[in-house]
Amino acid sequence: xxxxxxxxxxxxxxxxxxxxxxxxxxxxxxSFLGVVLGTLCAWGxxxxxxxxxxxxxxxxxxxxxxxxxxxxxFIFFGLPALGLRLDPVTAALVALTIxxxxxxxEIIRAGIEATPAGQFEAASSLGLKPAQAFFLVIIPPAFQxxxxxxxxxxxxxxxxxxxxxxxxxxELSYEANMIASRTFRNFEAYIVVTLIYLGLAxxxxxxxxxxxxxxxxxxxxxxxxx
Amino acid sequence: xxxLASSAALAQASPSSAPSGHAIELVGVNKWYxxxxxxxxINLKVHRGxxxxxxxxxxxxxxxxxxxxxxxxxHQQGTIIVDGIELTNDLKRIDEIRREVGMCFQHFNLFPHxxxxxxxxxxxxxxxxxxxxxxxxxxxxxxxxxxxxxxxHKYPGQLSxxxxxRVAIARALCMKPKILLFDEPTSALDPEMVKEVLETxxxxxxxxxxxxxxxxxxxxxxxxxxxxxxxxxxxxxxxNEPEPFFSNPQHERTRLFLSQILGH
Numbered sequence: 001x002x003x004x005x006x007x008x009x010x011x012x013x014x015x016x017x018x019x020x021x022x023x024x025x026x027x028x029x030x031s032f033l034g035v036v037l038g039t040l041c042a043w044g045x046x047x048x049x050x051x052x053x054x055x056x057x058x059x060x061x062x063x064x065x066x067x068x069x070x071x072x073x074f075i076f077f078g079l080p081a082l083g084l085r086l087d088p089v090t091a092a093l094v095a096l097t098i099x100x101x102x103x104x105x106e107i108i109r110a111g112i113e114a115t116p117a118g119q120f121e122a123a124s125s126l127g128l129k130p131a132q133a134f135f136l137v138i139i140p141p142a143f144q145x146x147x148x149x150x151x152x153x154x155x156x157x158x159x160x161x162x163x164x165x166x167x168x169x170x171e172l173s174y175e176a177n178m179i180a181s182r183t184f185r186n187f188e189a190y191i192v193v194t195l196i197y198l199g200l201a202x203x204x205x206x207x208x209x210x211x212x213x214x215x216x217x218x219x220x221x222x223x224x225x226x
Numbered sequence: 227x228x229x230l231a232s233s234a235a236l237a238q239a240s241p242s243s244a245p246s247g248h249a250i251e252l253v254g255v256n257k258w259y260x261x262x263x264x265x266x267x268i269n270l271k272v273h274r275g276x277x278x279x280x281x282x283x284x285x286x287x288x289x290x291x292x293x294x295x296x297x298x299x300x301h302q303q304g305t306i307i308v309d310g311i312e313l314t315n316d317l318k319r320i321d322e323i324r325r326e327v328g329m330c331f332q333h334f335n336l337f338p339h340x341x342x343x344x345x346x347x348x349x350x351x352x353x354x355x356x357x358x359x360x361x362x363x364x365x366x367x368x369x370x371x372x373x374x375x376x377x378x379h380k381y382p383g384q385l386s387x388x389x390x391x392r393v394a395i396a397r398a399l400c401m402k403p404k405i406l407l408f409d410e411p412t413s414a415l416d417p418e419m420v421k422e423v424l425e426t427x428x429x430x431x432x433x434x435x436x437x438x439x440x441x442x443x444x445x446x447x448x449x450x451x452x453x454x455x456x457x458x459x460x461x462x463x464x465x466n467e468p469e470p471f472f473s474n475p476q477h478e479r480t481r482l483f484l485s486q487i488l489g490h
Contacts, residue, residue, distance in 0.1 A: 116333070116335070118331055118333055118335040119335060119337065121298050121331070121335065122329075122331060122335035122336075122337070122394075123337075124296075124297075124298060124324065125296055125298065125324060125327070125328070125329040125398075125407075126324070126328075126348070126349035126353065126397070126398075126401060127321060127324040127325045127349055127353040127401060128348070128349060128352060128353060129321070132352050132353075136348060136352065137337050137348075140339040141337075141338055141339050144339065
């Protein structure tokens with residue numbers, strides 16, 4: 001093996017680029033949906049009727065304690081038996097979103113539970129409805145508290161998207177498999193893709209840190225430090 | 227004025243939801259936390275514009291009682307009528323009552339992620355559906371009233387405790403409540419900040435606001451209260467005008483309590 005053995009891999013850059021775009025799309029869409037749905041689930045698990053609370057608890061337990069590969073296989077290969085046939089990309093998005101929602105729900109719930117009860121009482125005493133109190137008063141500081149944990153979870157989802165290659169979604173890992181089997185340059189293909197993942201993960205983390213500073217912490221964080 | 231308030235004699239009101247002449251009526255109110263009987267047969271009528279100070283040892287139920295008035299706590303027995311509206315499980319009624327009843331808390335409970343101005347305008351905008359510009363003007367009016375308009379664009383964490391409590395009072399006032407509840411508003415403050423908060427409360431009292439205040443600031447009670455209530459073990463033990471309440475308490479427990487808090 002020498003540097004020239006990487007040439008075959010670099011020649012396949014259009015495939016790598018397509019894979020990269022797919023990985024980024026899967027990550028961004030499932031991250032957005034997972035955080036939004038996780039927030040709603042956190043609300044439901046704390047403030048919803050008993051049946052909703054139990055349902056969400058069961059859902060979270062199930063998806064946090066089973067392997068993601070099993071979940072994605074069930075959604076892609078298992079659901080057609082129940083009459084629901086999804087194309088690979090949709091199945092991957094559904095699997096990533098459902099998985100992330102379960103984790104996000106727990107992370108956000110922890111942030112909400114760390115919020116002093118007085119915040120909700122103050123909002124209630126001002127006449128805000130429970131949903132208004134939740135989204136205007138409780139959620140912003142709760143997000144501030146858990147944003148570092150949420151950032152880690154979103155990076156995990158980026159890396160977990162590699163498993164979507166197993167249902168033939170043409171993302172980065174899938175393209176690596178293709179290049180490796182076509183060129184027999186296994187080492188080179190996987191090291192290049194692994195380094196791309198590393199770069200992506202670091203970039204994504206930095207982006208989420210920026211999002212945190214810009215939208216989650218806001219001026220409040222700098223204000224509180226003064 | 228009756229000295230003994232735990233008797234049903236104080237509860238002359240009929241438990242209906244018809245508009246009454248009182249700002250608040252509590253008739254035979256009981257509440258339990260599990261087995262613990264936290265409010266025992268509470269009967270109290272508060273006239274419009276009246277200022278009532280409630281004192282008593284911790285765990286006596288005084289905070290629980292005022293928190294029942296805006297349904298932060300649910301009572302299990304008896305009737306609570308606020309501004310002519312009977313408090314039931316009906317969410318509309320609870321909303322209606324909360325719109326008329328402001329509350330200030332021991333720990334201020336300002337929203338840390340919002341500026342002072344946003345803290346004040348949140349409820350007018352979302353509950354009263356007031357346009358933002360109008361809400362801002364209203365907020366600045368009340369911030370000026372509590373003498374901290376210059377803090378409008380800061381965050382709660384940047385203010386002193388006394389300033390935060392004054393913001394909390396201004397926030398409650400922005401909803402233009404008919405009744406204000408205070409739950410130990412000065413207990414979490416450094417001594418030098420107590421005065422500025424009490425001055426704000428005195429000025430509200432002078433304007434005729436109906437106020438129920440759980441506090442151990444007996445100077446404030448003497449100065450502004452129409453009646454002082456002493457509670458112990460979930461009961462109203464004694465209720466009287468400040469002068470006879472302090473100079474001639476009728477109950478041994480009241481005497482003991484007053485000697486303890488006035489003695490140091």
